[in-house]
Amino acid sequence: MSPRSVLFALLLIAACRAPSQAAAVPSVPAPRGPEVWVDRSRPESGDGSRERPFRTLAEGLAVRPAPTVHVAPGLYAGPFLLPANTRLVGAGESTVLYVEGLESVLRMEAGAALERLTIQGGGWGVETEGALTLEDVAFSGERAGAIHMVGGRLLAKRIQLEASVSETVGLSLERQATADVKESTFSGPWRRGVQVQGGAEAVLEGVRFEGAVIALDQEGGRVRLRRVVVEEGRGPGLLSRDGVLELDEVQVLGHEYGLASYGAKLEVRGFTSVGAERAGLGLTRSTGRLVDVQVRESGSFGALQLVDSDLELRDFRVDNVDAYGVVATQGLLRASHGSITRLRSKEGFTGDGLHLRGVTADIEGVEVRQAAGAGLLAAQGAEVTLRDVTLVGCQQAGLSVESLARVKAVGLEVRDTKGAALAVLRDGDVWVDVLTASGLADGLVWAECEGQTRVHLQRLRTEDRRGLEASCVEQGP
Template identity: 75%
Template sequence: MSPRLLLFALPLIAACRAPTNPPVVPSTPAPRAGEVWVDGARPQSGDGSRERPFRTLAEGLAVRPAPTVHIARGMYAGPFQVAAGTRLVGEGDSTVLYAEGREQVLWLEAGASLERLSLQGGGWGVEVTGTLRLEGVAFSGQRKGAVRLIGGQLVARGVRFEASLSETVGVSLEEAARADVRESTFLGPWRRGVHVQGGAEAVLEGVSFQGAVMALDQEGGRVQMKRVKVEGGRGPGLLVRDGALELEEAQVTGHEYGLASNGAKLQVRGFTSVKAERAGLGLTRSTGQLVGLRVRESGSFGALQLVDSDFEVQDFRMDDVDAYGIAATKGRLRARNGSIGKVRSKEGFTGDGLHLRGVVADIEGVEVREASGAGVLAAQAAEVTLRNVTLIGCQQAGLSVESLGRVKATGLEVRGTKGVALAVLRDGDIWADELTASGLAEGLLWAECEGSTRIHLERLKSDDRRGLTASCVEQAPRAPAEAGAPAK
């Protein structure tokens, strides 16, 4: 190329390059009313009034001080720079602000407000440090995510977050960001519907997630969720790591876990998990209270799985679950007023209503029905107290104790087992007062009297006396009413 042609080409190439930031438009004084109008369908630009609107959004955004900008329906190509305090008001989904490639649609300063419009495409729909209000806004087609808030505060009402790509984030809260999101919907394959990091905080109320891999990924911080529905994803519905979660009236359908945690503090009231692939709840090194749990049709890790955790579980119901109703390993468990029904065993060696290993457990007012294994299993030095517990129709045994497990039971009732009421393997220890047993296919008790195995029974109420002659059984004298009961 000749030097003369090269000199001609260089300005042309520079002119074709896309700017890395929104274009700077000279500021225009705001009308007295603080409101301007924009209509991209106009043949020419006016003065920004309702009767003679601007033709481009850039003109409306250049007005100072920052006005309320009313945007007519149409497509407006960004990115756009939005000054602090600006309010953008569209006409619903038909008002579309968009960006191509990885540019974000809006560059926002603090105090902006977006209402009744749609943001499409771009890397992030909105990225802001400061305050932001969204009302009736729709996000779609972003390559990274819808909203990224670094510090500051987000208030969102009636917002639709729609993902068309995986590995994206609906709302990302970083540092000390705070978000209040209500009556909003997350649609599509978000990797994380809401991502909370560090010291961030979020309130999510009346929010639904459909198709997100994870609805919530919480790494630290504090989150409050109320009236939340999650369905159609493949990861944990709600995942909490080293953070605090308050959950009320929530349901997760499908997903790997309904709720999973590690090192978290949980206060849960009214949580339902249906058809979890692994467990309804899988909680590790976590603490808190679980009230009003409902788990149905959970997968191979059971309804509630606790590892090295400390929880109080109240008013719960678990039905048609695989492997375990409640499985607790190490830590502490207090369970009150609950039922566990139809515990199946696809693998053939599980199926316990309460599966307790190395844990200190206090169980009261709990009923287990139709467990394919034992109603209660205590093993590996578990220390278990049972009060007013009922075990009905268990396949292998009502209560099974082994490997230094110790059980103290008061008011235990066992009915209709296909095995025995009590099964005690080597080094198991049972002390039972007011044991009532009936309908036992293989007898009252089977004991492996080796090592430190010991069974102590007081005020036994059972016509079936099979197994009582084992050498490791200690039985208090029967009351006069029981003395004439026939032996079998």
């Protein structure tokens, strides 16, 4: 074989063995369907053009591939089934799709979009298992609810959902449905404004709820609320059970609770509750972090009611509330940089700023003022650590400890109390380093020296020495 033949054979073998690279194919968007027009005011149906529109919506929806249907003002009786990728564009609130019975007004396959129209009546306004886009769409008069998503993704902007009857749901998300709702309003007596179940997820931003019994009812799944306002309802404003809930700049005005949870994971950055009938926050077996929390004018269950939870509370403010500022039972609590002021006691035996029972608590940089009860009460085996805590103007005592509770404090200040700075009942255990006290009606220490009661004080900064002679009180150097 000649050298030229050998070289040619080698080049041919190399070309066969070299990996081939497919030529780049430019991305081409899916073709949009035709545009058709519908106007029920026309005396007869045309060809669907702008000049000669169809008279019925059914004619427009029958066009293939799925069209963009421009719907003129008027009343269009359903129910309707929208093919996949259909786009309905109305002329505003005067374009009304409705059903008089209990069928859903719109059922749709994957990939539908609705713009600038109103959906009225029916059982559900819209039901779908696929993707849905809503913009400037209004819902009213539904008997079951406005939007029912069983899977699929909802993108909604500037929608208005108005409940005409109770026991209805504004937006229901099930299974793996997801929703992103912005700049929208839920008004009227919705039993649940937004209901999230199973593995569903929702993000609400710039949304307002007015009059819903429960604005958010979450059972599992993940929900994020940002710049949301909830007002004028009867049940918990926000209710989360076994789900992940993130709050960012959320306000709840009124309601039974501002936020209630059971078994939830919470991440809160800016939450305000005003005028809750029971408590601003009622959290049970929940975990997470609460930052920048404000509670004002809450009712008989206190501002924050924490049961068997593991929570970090930071930068919080409680003002003008009944019964308790923060009441924690069992679990773990880390509270820092907060203020609790103006605590009332309608029953006459409450009014504590911090009411801790059976909980392990670490409190730092917290101030309690004008409490009808004690500034801080620890009881039933609570283990409490205090650092730089100030208790001012408390009616019963500054710090009250009883029933096997143990309190260790470094940097405790008590002023202007009508009771003692420290009230230690049977089996209470208190250790304080750097105690500053003044304006004490009943002295520095009132101790019930029975059982395991023990008080150890060192570095006292006070002229009031009353109570130091008790048998269970010890003074360090």
